[in-house]
């Protein structure tokens with residue numbers, strides 16, 4: 001909690017919130033993720049790791065998880081508090097979970113992920129960056145795979161690079177463009193501060 005607040009004051013735009021997501025939002029983001037043959041999952045923007053915890057709880061031997069986080073401080077905490085203890089308890093799966101400290105835009109990732117769980121604060125980003133990242137994430141997912149992301153309820157407009165509201169560029173317009181042809185469902189999770197809308201996008205087969 002304090003780590004999150006500290007990081008918010010250091011980098012409000014990229015942190016996007018003063019506190020981590022709730023277990024209820026984590027459940028909505030990760031529901032039904034582990035089915036069938038071993039899978040490859042990507043988590044973007046784990047912060048202090050509420051979604052990471054749910055992913056690790058769902059992970060079966062053979063599932064692989066790549067995590068990409070911009071902030072060095074969050075990476076250090078995530079590793080110390082969640083990843084290292086989990087790897088000590090599951091040594092045979094340790095090599096299947098990889099943390100990369102980089103902006104997702106620069107991460108060199110092999111496409112074909114089954115599911116991408118994205119914790120980025122899209123509503124804080126300039127529209128061009130949101131579109132670029134959504135295009136990138138869509139390209140990383142296999143046919144019929146899923147992209148999951150969330151937005152705070154009421155945060156309907158994106159901001160430009162200087163933090164000013166840019167009402168003409170709602171997240172919905174970018175979603176419609178980039179995610180055309182995909183099935184999209186959303187759940188509002190009230191048990192989160194603030195309440196959030198978790199969206200699951202299924203790519204065409």
Ligand SMILES: C[S@@+](CC[C@H](N)C(=O)[O-])C[C@H]1O[C@@H](n2cnc3c(N)ncnc32)[C@H](O)[C@@H]1O
Pocket residue numbers: 014015016017019020021044045046047048049050051068069070071074102103104105118119120121
């Ligand atoms: C709103 S916080 C969400 C953290 C966590 N998923 C949660 O729900 O509590 C956004 C996270 O995305 C990270 N982030 C922001 N921009 C990023 C980027 N371009 N690439 C990777 N991570 C980024 C931030 O450092 C932060 O950890």
